[in-house]
Amino acid sequence: MAEKRQLRSSQSKILTYRSGWMGISAVPGAGKTYTLSRLAADILLRGEIAPDQEILIVTLVNSAVDNFSARIATFLQEANVLPGMGYTVRTLHGLAHDIVRQRPEAVGLAEDFSIIDESEATRILEEIAAAWMRSNFHLITGYLSPDLSEQKLEDVRRNNLPRLVQNIGLQTIRYAKDQELSPEALRLELDRLPMPLPLAEMGWAIYADYQRALRYRGAVDFDDLIRLALLALKLDPALVKRLRYQWPYILEDEAQDSSRLQEEILRHLAGAEGNWVRVGDPNQAIYETFTTASPDYLINFRRTPGVISRELHESGRSTLSIIRLANHLIEWSNRLPPEDLLSKGLAYPLIRPTSPDDPRPNPPDQPEKITLHSQAFSPAEELQKVAKSIARWLQEPENQGRTVAVLSSNNKRGFDMVDELRRQGVDVVDSLLRSTQATRAAASALSDLLNWLAEPDSPSLLSKAYQAWRTRGDLSKEEKMQIPRVARQLQALRRVEDFLAPQPGSGWPQESLAREDPGLYAELIRFRDLLQRWQSAATLPPDQLTLTLAQDLFTEPSDLAVAHKLSSLIRQSASIHPDWHIKQFSAEVAVIARNQRRFIGFSDEDTRFDPDRYPGKVVVATIHKAKGLEWDRVYLLAANNYDFPSNEYDPYIAEWWYLRDQLNLEAEALAQLKAALSKNEYDFYQEGEASRQDRREYVRERLRLLFVGITRARRELVITWNTGRNGNLTPARAFQELIAFWNKSHG
Structure with missing residues (x-):
């Protein structure tokens, strides 16, 4: 049925699914897109849905929309069934748009409402934050370091604080909309407090002005779109009934990046007696910092009584040596004591290699192709070392037709790498770093x-x-x-x-x-x-x-x-x-x-990037953009304690030198909001606790980012680190652990 291809045991178990709710944890390279697409095709071929019904597939990014559609179409064609009917693939924002467009008046929108993009939303926030700063600078001075000179204070006021105020406003807006709170409703909650919370008040003021600006334009933003889609479902039982009939099966991809509102929308569409399959990898949840997404939604869903729990744990992507490195990170983080910031930063299951007769077996193991550089490089030396290594690798006859990538944790380091490679005469592909x-x-x-x-x-x-x-x-x-x-x-x-x-x-x-x-x-x-x-x-x-x-x-x-x-x-x-x-x-x-990037999508950035189209060239990308991709050889840059921090003493990107007590004001603002909204009298705001908790969440996310980078490699892996601009950085603790493990295993 669908495609005559040998199934792995974990895939076979999932394809026995017939109905109900099912949660799947998938390791990197396990073939979750293949499995979910084949499940959709099997449901269609079994005649489980009526001619006027569809399977709804919901995915995170636009590139996956075409990928799923093409996979399902292939399965149906091989079964001599005309593709294109009986299924629809949507991003969450595309789905929300479809729902709101059906009943805009029910959620207070005009028929011709518009959606502002992220750049326009940013411009609006910049103007509002600047206006707030002009009138309320005195309200934020108490959070500044007392050691600032008058000159530095003026510089901070002009160059640093406007962006910080804007970010606090943005986090307030996202959180309030995730909680389905209008500015008016949030104002009522703040007014019941015995004393004002200054950061929450700042966030509310910016939120209120931002929503007024949207109303003036007759527009909504992306967060409104999700919120209003859920509101439409809550207000219109007839709409819910119609959509449940239209989509009797819901298959959700990348569920580790689900938010509360996304889960609620799909819960309404599925219904308690409906058919809902969620698949994702909590270890690839790398977009969580200051968003409303969390891998906990998938984890808790899989633990819910009555939910079928499955695992896609077999992967043919990487060699056994690369799998051992990735698995060691999982085991190590789960052995750490609970008070350790990295404790349980990665979740089971471990990655299992495929069986020898698998149609896509693991590449032949070559432990000598793993290089974990323990020696320190300056930032410039690291770039030169990697560029020369790549130039040599590309010239070796055995590597003709193979692919290679350099992955960094940020765009700036990526562009520095591009410049160095071009100085070395290496052909570079940098489209994953650039805008559209x-x-x-x-x-x-x-x-x-x-x-x-x-x-x-x-x-x-x-x-x-x-x-x-x-x-x-x-x-x-x-x-x-x-x-x-x-x-x-x-x-x-x-x-x-x-x-x-x-x-x-x-x-x-x-x-x-x-x-x-x-x-x-x-x-x-x-x-x-x-x-x-x-x-x-x-x-x-x-x-x-x-x-x-x-x-x-x-x-x-x-x-x-x-x-x-x-x-x-x-x-x-x-x-x-x-x-x-x-x-x-x-x-x-x-x-x-x-x-287009978050909604429809058709650019080079959002269409499926295929590394195999670039043999003989080096692809430079951030680890975030590399998610879902794979190369024969992968270089990971800057595995130091700044890019991948692990404890309270490591430098931390969200702690600004001009603020007192290492406070993270964005985290503190969200903590004040949560305290204001809590109905528990024992939940109160304690300054500094949110900054410490956010550090924990951030270092765990960076550990997952390192894991994602490692699992992009098929055959060969090189990891380096640098001492930073001031020469005082050290190897990341997780990287040190990998070096010790590797040396002990292959000493």
Whole structure:
């Protein structure tokens, strides 16, 4: 059934699933995407759902959407079943958007509500935080170090505190929305306290101003989208009943990164008697710091009475030596005493190698290909050492066709590595470090054209459409200078129809303009011809209209690829919403243009990055971006006690030199909020405790990050460390433990 391929024993157990709730813990390389996709295909092939029903697959990132869809389609095709029917794959934000769009009025939104992207949300917060600082600087001075000189105090006030205040506001907003609290509801909770909590008050003030700014724009942010989707489900039993029928099976991927609201949404959709499968790896929960996500939701779900608990513990990704290193970290962290900050930072099960007859067995073991450098390097020496090692490795005949990556814990170190590799003449792929601004610009240009076609009598939208069209491609200096002039002319039009369909004697531009400014006149006529062509194309189906516009907008293959992806998404939307017009599709494309990374996604950053496409080149990425990927040889940089701290004495990235008592004000602000919201009279705020607790959570997350980095390697692994900018860093404690274990095992 589905695909005639030998199953591992753990996969076979999962594919016996028929109904109910099931929680699965999966180790790196266990094939969870394969297993979950095959489970979906098996459910379809057994005829478990009606023709008007679907299996709902929910995943974390946009890249996984296409991956799941392609896998399921392959299984169905091999069973001679037409793919594309009976299942839908959504990110959480895509699912929330679908739910809210069905009943926007029920949650207080207009039909044409918009979603602001992270960059716009950040700009709003920056302005609000700056305004708060101008009026309330005195309220935060008590948290500053008393050792600051007047000069340093002024520097901190100007360069450091605005960002800190902004971050405190952001954490308050996220937490309040996760708790489903409006600014008004949070104000009531704060007012019942016997004395004010200053950081909570600061957070509330920024939250209130932020929500006012969103209401002014008629917009919601990503956190609102999730919150309102749950609210819609709570308020509308008929909607819940309809969606439960539509999606009788829910399969959830990457459940280790689930939040309370995500769990609640899926719990409502599944129902107590429904079918809900959750799979994830708590040891790959590396996005938890200052988010509302936690691996505890999956862990506790698996422990719930009545929930089927399974493990995907067999992995064919790595050699036995690499598996031993990863497993030793798990065992070591679980042997540490409870008071140790790293205690139980990693969870069982251990990774098990595959059987010898597995279709994807572990690579042949070569312990000599594991190198754990104990010697100290300066930051520059570490980069040089790694770059020279890679250059030699790429030249060895046995490595032709193999893949290699350098992984760092932050982007800056990654870019430093890219520069050094290029100095050594090594071919580098750094797309995982870079943003997707070009893709966003392409989508935005299409959005501007569709927006004008939806309202063709608007001079301002006409002006934006011109700028979207004209700013694409290589332009001369003169052409660039002319763009604002033409845009202003179009913006100033009283009647757009006088420009589009000029009547004798009343049309514009007048022929006199041809004599006065022939360049401007020619540009306007050329653009008018295009507009008339686009208006004629407006009768086409929306996906074909998108492609027609793209032919006039783009010449770059990457931009045209974006347009094709957009047209496909628009075609899907048209099939779901046959009553939509250009205005609705324009709004959808605008959402994609602004929010693609966390919402729709089609960029190089969010589509499936395939390391095997780059043999002979070195991929440089952060460990976070490398999650889900694998290479033959992996270098891990900077395994020191700053990048991977382990105790209260190690330097800690969230503790700022200008604050007193090593306080982490973002953690302290959240602790004050939790105290304000607690109904337990014995829960009270104690300054400093939240900072200490956050340090524990952070060092455990960094241990998981090291684990993720190690498990990206198939055959060969090299780990180095550096002494930092001031030369005072030491090897990370977890790295020291690995060195001792390795030397003892292979001494």
